[in-house]
Amino acid sequence: MADKFLKVEVEQPANAKLPKRVSYSQMALFQQCGLKYFFSYIDNWREPPTAALAGGSITHDVIERLYRLPSEQRTLPAAIEILREYGPKFLQQSEYLKFADDLKMKHSVREAVENLFALETPTELVVQPEHLEMELNIEINGVNFFGKVDRFTQDGINRVTDYKTGKSPGKFVDDKLAQPYLYALAYKEQYDIDVDEVELIFLNAKEVVRRPADWGLVTKVGESLAVMRAESEASISNSAWDAKVSKLCDYCAFSQVCPARNPETTIPGGTDCDTKLASAGLLHK
Numbered sequence: 001m002a003d004k005f006l007k008v009e010v011e012q013p014a015n016a017k018l019p020k021r022v023s024y025s026q027m028a029l030f031q032q033c034g035l036k037y038f039f040s041y042i043d044n045w046r047e048p049p050t051a052a053l054a055g056g057s058i059t060h061d062v063i064e065r066l067y068r069l070p071s072e073q074r075t076l077p078a079a080i081e082i083l084r085e086y087g088p089k090f091l092q093q094s095e096y097l098k099f100a101d102d103l104k105m106k107h108s109v110r111e112a113v114e115n116l117f118a119l120e121t122p123t124e125l126v127v128q129p130e131h132l133e134m135e136l137n138i139e140i141n142g143v144n145f146f147g148k149v150d151r152f153t154q155d156g157i158n159r160v161t162d163y164k165t166g167k168s169p170g171k172f173v174d175d176k177l178a179q180p181y182l183y184a185l186a187y188k189e190q191y192d193i194d195v196d197e198v199e200l201i202f203l204n205a206k207e208v209v210r211r212p213a214d215w216g217l218v219t220k221v222g223e224s225l226a227v228m229r230a231e232s233e234a235s236i237s238n239s240a241w242d243a244k245v246s247k248l249c250d251y252c253a254f255s256q257v258c259p260a261r262n263p264e265t266t267i268p269g270g271t272d273c274d275t276k277l278a279s280a281g282l283l284h285k
């Protein structure tokens, strides 16, 4: 299906504002569909957590804790021990309790943790504790950008690494690289560090993708960030957002209240729309 665009007028909250800071996820969501961005960041709806989100969060937590250990202690049994200790604690949080008996999710987390050891040798990786889950907070091209980097390593090569759970990216791998490229730009702006390489580790898919931090591509992602912000400013001031109809609409939680998918539906952001989203189980932030 070719992508189609439709400008959709919305009913915005009286004091509607764009988020002060923009993350990579916000940018990617806006690029996917402006109207979906409106529902998520202006009208403040969110989907209830999924098993995939729970599994991804546990996996990230286990790997971070593993790399905080002294290098010689970063073994697979140690990682499994961390998983046994912290996985159940994570699932005790009220919104994740429903996944406490989800064996498929648990199997996927265990697989991701085991695969880490097939993809790299944690005992040999040189990483400083302050370079794990490292926060970036810097103005890029006039936009307040923030991000949290899974891992930054300096072993002769300055490398930004992001772990991914779930499926192989296949032909969409270049789209996924936009995230570490943007982080590379933020390292330059915030710390004057030249990132040499970006890396994505697809744990469940057992794939590692490394690319040089090509400055042309890095700069381009920074420009996209500024374009995204300018377009979202225009959308909020006109109370009209671009709906982008694509295959991804089939997975969109706002599909039933989206005029681009259901021309008969009521105005996004209105009371009827809110009622429908609430009864579909979405949560107001």
Ligand code: SF4
Binding pocket: 032, 033, 034, 035, 036, 243, 244, 245, 246, 248, 249, 252, 253, 254, 255, 258, 259, 260, 261
């Ligand atoms: S259904 Fe499609 S067009 Fe509508 S908000 Fe969702 S992603 Fe955008």
